[in-house]
Amino acid sequence: MNKTIRQQIFARLQAHNPHPTTELEYDTPFQLLIAVLLSAQATDVGVNKATRVLFQVAPTPDKMYALGVAGLEAYIKTIGLYRTKAKNSIETCRILLAQHGGEVPESREALEALPGVGRKTANVVLNTAFGHPTIAVDTHIFRVSNRTRLAPGKDVREVEDKLLRFVPAEYKQDAHHWLILHGRYVCKARKPDCERCVIADLCEYPAKPL
Incomplete structure (x- = not known):
């Protein structure tokens, strides 16, 4: 996957969800x-x-x-x-x-x-909480990064390091939330919902039914 495709992936994720955030409820x-x-x-x-x-x-x-x-x-x-x-x-x-x-x-x-x-x-x-451009790799982000080939890695730290290198700077702040929500609701573990995926044509998952 090249830089241009990664740029397009995050541009689409942003257009689909301009202001992503955690689903955990908190005030402080x-x-x-x-x-x-x-x-x-x-x-x-x-x-x-x-x-x-x-x-x-x-x-x-x-x-x-x-x-x-x-x-x-x-x-x-x-x-x-x-x-x-x-x-x-x-x-x-x-x-x-x-x-x-x-x-x-x-x-x-x-x-x-x-x-x-x-x-x-x-x-x-x-x-x-503090607006740092960090990326927390959980099971959803690990799966999406490997399945799409956005930032493949054998463990969560390798995926995190690659995401920090590969995600365009203007998208890094929100990348964590876009990827986790995409993995939770679209690119699901058992059966990815490729038909309603906004990045399906950019994804390199070999088993996608498209």
Whole structure:
């Protein structure tokens, strides 16, 4: 796949969805961070259902920390791995209060030092909360990048590095959201919906029925 085709792919994705964003519901960088922590191996729908209630009671690190692990578990028990996520979230609140004045740091190193926060979560927060042109590669983006041959790679880090090199600069800020939404609703795992794909003719997937 060459530079011109990549440019066309993102131009079409932008035309189809000019202002993409996460489907997680949040009002502050802290709430986004917690929502992303909770979303591992869970759906955004399930996380939103829990956080709509949780964030009314504990919208800030100090209020969430006051719940304690058991108190937080009660709000997120419908989410997979909720016990581990509750421990990580409460410890994250403690660190934010003790080391960052209760604010989410705008630094990859500081974010990745928080419990349960890996590179993908840090990239989501940096991109969505702070406007950094990062790309968080999840299963959807990994699949789309390999299937279309936009940025093929054997692991998520290779795909991320290639996307950062290949995505045209003017599209890099929103590339994460375009690709994840495309993978979630169109280029689905079991059966891609090629008939309603806006980039089908540019895609290099050998098995596409077109």
